[in-house]
Amino acid sequence: MIKTRGYAAHNPTSPLTPFTFERREPGAHDVQIEILYCGICHTDLHQARNDWSGSIYPMVPGHEIVGRVTCVGGQVTKVKAGDYAGVGCMVDSCRHCSACNEGLEQYCEEGPTWTYNCKERGSEQLTFGGYSERIVVEERFAVKVPASLDLKAVAPLLCAGITTYSPLRHWKVGKGQKVGVIGLGGLGHMGVKFAKALGAQVVMITTSPAKGKDALRLGADEVLVSKDSAAMARQAGSFHFLLNTIPNPHDVNPYLALLKRDSTMVLVGALTALDPPPQGGSLILGRRHLAGSAIGGIPETQEMIDFCAAHQIVSDVEMVPMQAVNEAYERLVRNDVRYRFVIDMASLKQV
Amino acid sequence: MIKTRGYAAHNPTSPLTPFTFERREPGAHDVQIEILYCGICHTDLHQARNDWSGSIYPMVPGHEIVGRVTCVGGQVTKVKAGDYAGVGCMVDSCRHCSACNEGLEQYCEEGPTWTYNCKERGSEQLTFGGYSERIVVEERFAVKVPASLDLKAVAPLLCAGITTYSPLRHWKVGKGQKVGVIGLGGLGHMGVKFAKALGAQVVMITTSPAKGKDALRLGADEVLVSKDSAAMARQAGSFHFLLNTIPNPHDVNPYLALLKRDSTMVLVGALTALDPPPQGGSLILGRRHLAGSAIGGIPETQEMIDFCAAHQIVSDVEMVPMQAVNEAYERLVRNDVRYRFVIDMASLKQV
Numbered sequence: 295m296i297k298t299r300g301y302a303a304h305n306p307t308s309p310l311t312p313f314t315f316e317r318r319e320p321g322a323h324d325v326q327i328e329i330l331y332c333g334i335c336h337t338d339l340h341q342a343r344n345d346w347s348g349s350i351y352p353m354v355p356g357h358e359i360v361g362r363v364t365c366v367g368g369q370v371t372k373v374k375a376g377d378y379a380g381v382g383c384m385v386d387s388c389r390h391c392s393a394c395n396e397g398l399e400q401y402c403e404e405g406p407t408w409t410y411n412c413k414e415r416g417s418e419q420l421t422f423g424g425y426s427e428r429i430v431v432e433e434r435f436a437v438k439v440p441a442s443l444d445l446k447a448v449a450p451l452l453c454a455g456i457t458t459y460s461p462l463r464h465w466k467v468g469k470g471q472k473v474g475v476i477g478l479g480g481l482g483h484m485g486v487k488f489a490k491a492l493g494a495q496v497v498m499i500t501t502s503p504a505k506g507k508d509a510l511r512l513g514a515d516e517v518l519v520s521k522d523s524a525a526m527a528r529q530a531g532s533f534h535f536l537l538n539t540i541p542n543p544h545d546v547n548p549y550l551a552l553l554k555r556d557s558t559m560v561l562v563g564a565l566t567a568l569d570p571p572p573q574g575g576s577l578i579l580g581r582r583h584l585a586g587s588a589i590g591g592i593p594e595t596q597e598m599i600d601f602c603a604a605h606q607i608v609s610d611v612e613m614v615p616m617q618a619v620n621e622a623y624e625r626l627v628r629n630d631v632r633y634r635f636v637i638d639m640a641s642l643k644q645v
Numbered sequence: 646m647i648k649t650r651g652y653a654a655h656n657p658t659s660p661l662t663p664f665t666f667e668r669r670e671p672g673a674h675d676v677q678i679e680i681l682y683c684g685i686c687h688t689d690l691h692q693a694r695n696d697w698s699g700s701i702y703p704m705v706p707g708h709e710i711v712g713r714v715t716c717v718g719g720q721v722t723k724v725k726a727g728d729y730a731g732v733g734c735m736v737d738s739c740r741h742c743s744a745c746n747e748g749l750e751q752y753c754e755e756g757p758t759w760t761y762n763c764k765e766r767g768s769e770q771l772t773f774g775g776y777s778e779r780i781v782v783e784e785r786f787a788v789k790v791p792a793s794l795d796l797k798a799v800a801p802l803l804c805a806g807i808t809t810y811s812p813l814r815h816w817k818v819g820k821g822q823k824v825g826v827i828g829l830g831g832l833g834h835m836g837v838k839f840a841k842a843l844g845a846q847v848v849m850i851t852t853s854p855a856k857g858k859d860a861l862r863l864g865a866d867e868v869l870v871s872k873d874s875a876a877m878a879r880q881a882g883s884f885h886f887l888l889n890t891i892p893n894p895h896d897v898n899p900y901l902a903l904l905k906r907d908s909t910m911v912l913v914g915a916l917t918a919l920d921p922p923p924q925g926g927s928l929i930l931g932r933r934h935l936a937g938s939a940i941g942g943i944p945e946t947q948e949m950i951d952f953c954a955a956h957q958i959v960s961d962v963e964m965v966p967m968q969a970v971n972e973a974y975e976r977l978v979r980n981d982v983r984y985r986f987v988i989d990m991a992s993l994k995q996v
Contacts, residue, residue, distance in 0.1 A: 393906060401906050401931060403882065464932070531754065543922075555744060555752050558934070564925035571894075571922035574915035577937030580752060581815070583909070584935045586928030 295319065296326075299642060300426025301616055302352040303342035309620040310342065313352055315422055317430045322367040325436045327379050332424035333358025333450040333609070334635040336480065336541060339623050341411045346565075350411055356424025356637075357383040357409040358452040360445050370433045378439040380599065382452035383589050385409050385421060385435045397593040399435075425616065427642060437596045440603040447608035450480060450634040451599060453589065454609065458485040459598040460590030461537060461560040462492060469493035471534040474518070476549060478505045481539035481563055483610055483633040486512045489537070491605045497533070499549070508632070512610075520548065531580070533557060543569045546584065550576040558583040609634050615641030646670065647677075650993060651777025652967055653703040654693035660971040661693065664703055666773055668781045673718040676787045678730050683775035684709025684801040684960070685986040687831065687892060690974050692762045697916075701762055707775025708734040708760040709803040709987075711796050721784045729790040731950065733803035734940050736760050736772060736786050748944040750786075776967065778993060788947045791954040798959035801831060801985040802950060804940065805960065809836040810949040811941030812888060812911045813843060820844035822885040825869070827900060829856045832890035832914055834961055834984040837863045840888070842956045848884070850900070859983070863961075871899065882931070884908060894920045897935065901927040909934040960985050966992030 295316035302313035320326045338355035340346055359381040363373050373379050386407035387394050393401040400406060407415055410423030423429075439448055458481050467473050473494040475485040482498070489496045490513035497516045498509035506517035518525055526548055533552045536559035546568055549559055561568075561584070577584060590598065602608060610633045614622045622635045646667035653664035671677045689706035691697055710732040714724050724730050737758035738745050744752040751757060758766055761774030774780075790799055809832050818824050824845040826836040833849070840847045841864035848867045849860035857868035869876055877899055884903045887910035897919055900910055912919075912935070928935060941949065953959060961984045965973045973986045 398906070555749070561925045561928055565929060566926070567922045567924055569922045571918045571920045572935075573918055574912045574937060575917070577912055577935065578916060578939045579937070581936065581938050584923075584928065585932065586925060586930070587932050588929045 296428065296430070298422075298427050300354045300422065301619055302354045302425075304351050306342075306344035306349065310425070313354060315352075315354065317422075317428065320365060320367050320430050322369040323432050323434070324367045324430050325363055325370055325373055325379060325433050326365045326428060326430045327359070327361040327381065327436070328364045328428050329359055329361040329424055329426060329639045331360045331446045331449040331639060332356040332637045333453065333611075334619070334622055334626065334637065335453050336626060337453070339626055342623070350420060353411050354422035354425050355410055356426070357381070358449045358454070358636075359409075359424035359429060360439060360449045360452070361428070361639075364428070366433070372433045373436065373438050378441055378445060379436045380439050380448065380452045381409060381424065381429055381431050381436055382456060382595055383409055384592070385431050386415050396591070398591040400589045400591055425619065425637065427639065435592060437592065437599050439599055443603055444608050446613060446636050446638065447611045448599070448602070449636045450484070450609035450611065451602060452595070454480045454484050454634060455602070456590035456595045456598050457481055457562050457587070458537060458539065459488050459601070460594055461562060461587035462488050463594065464587065465535055465558055465560065467492050467494050467535050471495065472497065472532060474499045474533045474536045474552060475514070475539065476520070476536060477539040477563065478502075478509055479539065479541070479629070480631075480634045483512055485537045485539060486514050487607050490514070491601070491607060497529075526552065531555070536560070537562065539563045543567055545570045546572050547576045550582055550584065553580065553582045555580045555582070558585050561586045611636040613638050617641060647779070647781070649773075649778050651705045651773065652970055653705045653776075655703050657693075657695035657700065661776070664705060666703075666705065668773075668779060671716060671718050671781050673720040674783050674785070675718045675781050676714055676721055676724055676730060676784050677716045677779060677781045678710070678712040678732065678787070679715045679779050680710055680712040680775055680777060680990045682711045682797045682800040682990060683707040683988045684804065684962070685970070685973055685977065685988065686804050687977060688804070690977055693974075701771060704762050705773035705776050706761055707777070707988075708732070709800045709805070710760075710775035710780060711790055711800045711803070712779070715779070717784070723784045724787065724789050729792055729796060730787045731790050731799065731803045732760060732775065732780055732782050732787055733807060733946055734760055735943070736782050737766050747942070749942040751940045751942055776970065776988065778990065786943060788943065788950050790950055794954055795959050797964060797987050797989065798962045799950070799953070800987050801835070801960035801962065802953060803946070805831045805835050805985060806953070807941035807946045807949050808832055808913050808938070809888060809890065810839050810952070811945055812913060812938035813839050814945065815938065816886055816909055816911065818843050818845050818886050822846065823848065823883060825850045825884050825887045825903060826865070826890065827871070827887060828890040828892075828914065829853075829860055830890065830892070830980070831982075831985045834863055836888045836890060837865050838958050841865070842952070842958060848880075877903065882906070887911070888913065890914045894918055896921045897923050898927045901933055901935065904931065904933045906931045906933070909936050912937045962987040964989050968992060
């Protein structure tokens with residue numbers, strides 16, 4: 295076993311504190327990664343605080359992991375020692391259901407093994423995430439990261455990136471399409487970058503006029519303030535696709551009205567009740583679709599990383615030391631980050 | 646002008662009463678139809694009672710119309726005098742938007758002209774529906790009905806029929822698919838017949854075990870009682886498509902859980918708020934779709950009538966005289982009809 299230092303939550307209300315645990319020795323198909331950077335996803339905070347219930351403690355959060363491969367098992371072909379690699383939300387899945395067979399491990403019919411707050415398959419061993427020195431993972435669940443990318447700004451691609459990239463690709467967003475990205479946060483700012491790089495006309499849809507200038511800098515062609523009902527009415531029925539990144543319950547009806555006939559709004563952030571509820575008529579009139587999408591499979595995550603390398607796309611990040619994670623959580627609650635906190639794991643060594 | 650007798654609602658609370666009004670003389674593109682039968686749609690009742698607000702009085706309801714063509718304008722080619730013809734929910738549309746150009750007049754971007762409770766395009770003249778002796782309509786908005794079909798049982802096809810046929814075709818329901826039809830009423834009983842004729846394995850999903858036997862008679866392969874949570878859990882993730890005909894607000898989450906990954910539930914009945922609200926997670930987990938569909942375009946309505954002729958499909962109806970329309974409405978409120986009331990318009994002549 296490999297002694298590993300990290301930070302953990304021990305209950306829903308106390309701050310995260312230093313925590314030492316053990317990782318398995320790498321097997322024939324395993325990759326051992328020295329973690330350089332780990333993004334802070336809003337999910338980390340929800341899970342650490344048991345907001346969705348079902349949290350298991352001690353919990354080492356973190357599923358936006360980038361690092362250097364330090365050793366690989368004898369059967370590993372995807373990466374070699376010295377390469378850079380990433381790990382996202384999953385570290386295992388059943389590998390035999392139709393979803394796994396299609397490389398859509400996030401929809402594994404038996405449920406994927408999450409990078410943290412989960413148990414290893416067929417074991418009581420907890421999984422521990424990226425707020426730590428290193429991780430050992432089967433090569434299937436690692437992706438190769440080109441050294442040409444700014445590694446610290448790659449970390450959020452492993453969750454925020456793939457979560458927005460996957461639906462844009464699945465619904466074939468591209469040239470000649472008017473695409474709205476709803477909500478400008480960790481997910482939304484990646485949605486704008488990807489939709490633009492895919493060739494779409496991109497409209498940033500936000501409640502906050504103050505975010506407009508930044509949206510244009512990120513690549514949006516236009517900003518639509520959702521609280522401006524006249525502006526919303528002018529754009530009714532004009533969008534080919536909407537990527538809805540709002541993480542909280544909200545009224546989807548005004549957004550559905552923006553869709554052209556036979557078009558789709560995809561939810562990637564709002565897991566809980568859509569309250570106030572959608573009107574059936576918002577879907578029936580115009581044969582519109584409301585759909586959802588969860589992160590992305592591992593092959594598509596690799597495709598996204600390669601797409602980012604080709605288009606020089608990374609996340610906009612603010613670096614924090616491991617010791618400042620609790621303050622970062624407080625700022626996250628206040629939406630005070632543009633657009634993703636990333637932990638510099640070198641700070642852990644300085645303790 | 647052609648003096649025409651019918652029945653009308655004059656305000657939201659009084660019964661429908663005899664009413665005489667005028668139809669236009671048929672123009673070059675018009676078809677004049679002696680109405681033989683008119684189905685009673687739940688919409689008639691909602692509109693007559695101003696349940697959705699915006700009702701215009703006097704109102705002659707009825708948009709499930711079948712009759713005999715008595716004369717046609719000089720430019721008409723679709724039907725000739727002596728033929729049988731049907732008229733559904735629409736009698737006009739803008740005819741130049743993308744929807745109209747694709748034969749999807751129900752999604753006309755300027756709004757279709759509804760068969761009743763509407764105004765003729767560019768005029769203050771009210772449209773009057775099928776609870777009447779005759780109708781004059783442009784041939785584009787009439788469909789030809791083969792004499793081989795039981796005409797009285799054809800009437801409901803013009804709304805209940807096309808409303809269920811269109812989404813089954815649009816989402817390509819057919820052989821090798823497991824399809825659920827939710828709700829066994831005027832729409833649901835047609836959904837079962839069509840889905841079966843299209844080759845699908847059909848599961849009738851109902852709150853009421855008492856309806857099971859009838860569902861099997863209509864062609865369902867299986868009955869799933871939605872209040873049986875163990876039975877629902879056994880079928881989780883197994884449906885390729887769900888046609889949801891429930892007309893009232895209801896919890897869609899248990900139905901969404903029945904869908905396979907990347908599959909769709911289409912609402913055709915519930916126009917108002919989906920309360921309790923859907924969970925975002927019900928869509929995100931499994932990349933599921935919630936969509937809506939409204940009736941069908943005129944070319945597809947003709948296709949459906951021809952499909953019915955080829956497969957000898959009609960609606961299950963209970964005949965009522967025009968004079969009994971108010972009693973029929975009361976029974977409709979109590980769900981006491983299997984599965985559609987149809988007015989025998991010959992009764993109007995006996996007054």
